[in-house]
Amino acid sequence: MIVSRDNLEQCRQIQQQMKESAQASNNDLPPIYKAEIVDSSDPTLQVASMKLAVLDYIGGHFDRHPGNFFISKGDDGRFKITGIDNDSAFAPPNTGAKEPTPESLIRVITPEIRELIRNIDPDRTVNALKGVIDRTAKGQESLDAVRDRIEKLKEHVKDMVPVPEDRLNAETAKKMTAITHGSYGDPLKEASAYSRKAIGNAKLHLADEAREKAKAAKPPENEKAESAKKEGTAAAQKTAK
Numbered sequence: 001m002i003v004s005r006d007n008l009e010q011c012r013q014i015q016q017q018m019k020e021s022a023q024a025s026n027n028d029l030p031p032i033y034k035a036e037i038v039d040s041s042d043p044t045l046q047v048a049s050m051k052l053a054v055l056d057y058i059g060g061h062f063d064r065h066p067g068n069f070f071i072s073k074g075d076d077g078r079f080k081i082t083g084i085d086n087d088s089a090f091a092p093p094n095t096g097a098k099e100p101t102p103e104s105l106i107r108v109i110t111p112e113i114r115e116l117i118r119n120i121d122p123d124r125t126v127n128a129l130k131g132v133i134d135r136t137a138k139g140q141e142s143l144d145a146v147r148d149r150i151e152k153l154k155e156h157v158k159d160m161v162p163v164p165e166d167r168l169n170a171e172t173a174k175k176m177t178a179i180t181h182g183s184y185g186d187p188l189k190e191a192s193a194y195s196r197k198a199i200g201n202a203k204l205h206l207a208d209e210a211r212e213k214a215k216a217a218k219p220p221e222n223e224k225a226e227s228a229k230k231e232g233t234a235a236a237q238k239t240a241k
Contacts, residue, residue: 001037018033041168043169053105056105059146110165
């Protein structure tokens with residue numbers, strides 16, 4: 001679960017409450033509430049997100065969501081994001097997917113990643129892909145789209161001010177995870193949005209549960225009336241004696 005540093009403690013509390021709720025009701029706890037809570041400001045997580053975002057943009061994969069990438073942590077303590085289910089990559093233009101601009105997708109970059117992008121040779125990249133993408137008219141459209149995206153990406157990063165990895169922090173994470181229009185954001189943004197939704201759903205669930213418990217603890221009005229009636233009768237009988 002990817003959350004901002006400001007929400008770490010609240011998220012831990014909600015996760016614990018959801019675990020207790022599931023245990024009390026003998027229900028299975030959804031996987032999202034079992035997941036490790038990760039601070040989105042982690043520099044290595046941000047770098048991993050940048051790398052996959054660049055690859056997805058060049059390859060035209062604009063359906064990246066928390067269901068088709070994995071976040072793991074190596075023995076060296078660095079996070080890694082691995083994309084899966086890449087069937088929609090290298091589709092020709094105008095196939096229904098809303099293509100983001102480099103500006104909306106890549107908003108923070110390190111000097112190393114910017115240099116890698118600057119050194120991409122569009123011709124060599126397209127030639128290398130010819131053996132992967134079919135050579136029909138549709139395949140040529142896809143190759144032309146790759147070339148066009150590389151050129152746009154190189155133009156975009158040309159004037160970006162890079163941020164060294166050791167200076168990536170909560171502020172750069174906020175910039176990367178900010179809500180923007182478009183069908184796709186970088187993996188960090190997508191994972192953060194999914195986590196925010198899960199936390200929102202958990203709050204609603206816990207609030208409903210609290211109301212049900214309060215309702216169960218409070219006698220219904222007719223039971224209260226019957227109880228009062230019995231108490232009144234008993235008092236009257238006692239007085240009569």
